[in-house]
Amino acid sequence: MAGVDDRLAELGLALPTVAAPAGIYVPAVRVGTSVYTAGQLPFVDGALPAVGKVGDGPGLVAPALARELAATCVLNALAAAASVLGSLDDVVRVVKVTGFVSSDPAFSGQPGVLNGASELLGEIFGEVGVHARSAVGVAVLPLDSPVEVELLLEVVPTA
Numbered sequence: 001m002a003g004v005d006d007r008l009a010e011l012g013l014a015l016p017t018v019a020a021p022a023g024i025y026v027p028a029v030r031v032g033t034s035v036y037t038a039g040q041l042p043f044v045d046g047a048l049p050a051v052g053k054v055g056d057g058p059g060l061v062a063p064a065l066a067r068e069l070a071a072t073c074v075l076n077a078l079a080a081a082a083s084v085l086g087s088l089d090d091v092v093r094v095v096k097v098t099g100f101v102s103s104d105p106a107f108s109g110q111p112g113v114l115n116g117a118s119e120l121l122g123e124i125f126g127e128v129g130v131h132a133r134s135a136v137g138v139a140v141l142p143l144d145s146p147v148e149v150e151l152l153l154e155v156v157p158t159a
Contacts, residue, residue: 004088007124015079015088019043022142027080033092033157037080039100039148041141042072051144054113055104061146063109067116070099073149074117078124081153094121094131096152102145103137110135117149 008014018027021038028037042048052059054066061069074097082088099114101107114135121129141148 004091004124011123013075013124015082016043016045016075018079018083019046019076028077028084030084030155033155034095035081035084035151035153035155037077037151037153039098039142039150040073040076040080041143041145041148042069043076044072048143048145050146052146053102053104053107053140054109054146055107057104060104060107063107063113066101066113066146070113070116070147070149071120073099073147074120074151077149077151081151085155090155091125091128091153092156093154094125094129094151095154097121097131097133098150098152099133099135100138100141100148101135102139102141102147107137110137113147114149 025038028035050061050065052061054061054063078088097117099117101110101113118133
């Protein structure tokens, strides 16, 4: 398999700069052969492309847009992981994706929104990207973000 950077380039993607923490935490932590990312919002160039609750109707973030934003969260999470790994080529397996969707009370399509994250991980990592997942609807997220995603990655042991 080509390196992860090569695969990202094939997909027309690049890892963004790691977003500065909005509180007292770090973007990612490595513990043995695991990397845990903090929840990542869909920042693009330091700004959220959309805010508000996900749902169908006026004044809500459309589920299709939220799905794209979930993929953006994945890129931000991978950038956070790369900041502690040096190279995403060290990823052995995407173990778990936890996604949060700021949901209108009538919206129950959280799994479809999080498919944006899961599909991108599959496109980048192939079989290594197949993972367990939780898709949770919540009342509100930091900065009124529509989505937030965190990753648990298995990585090669350090020498």
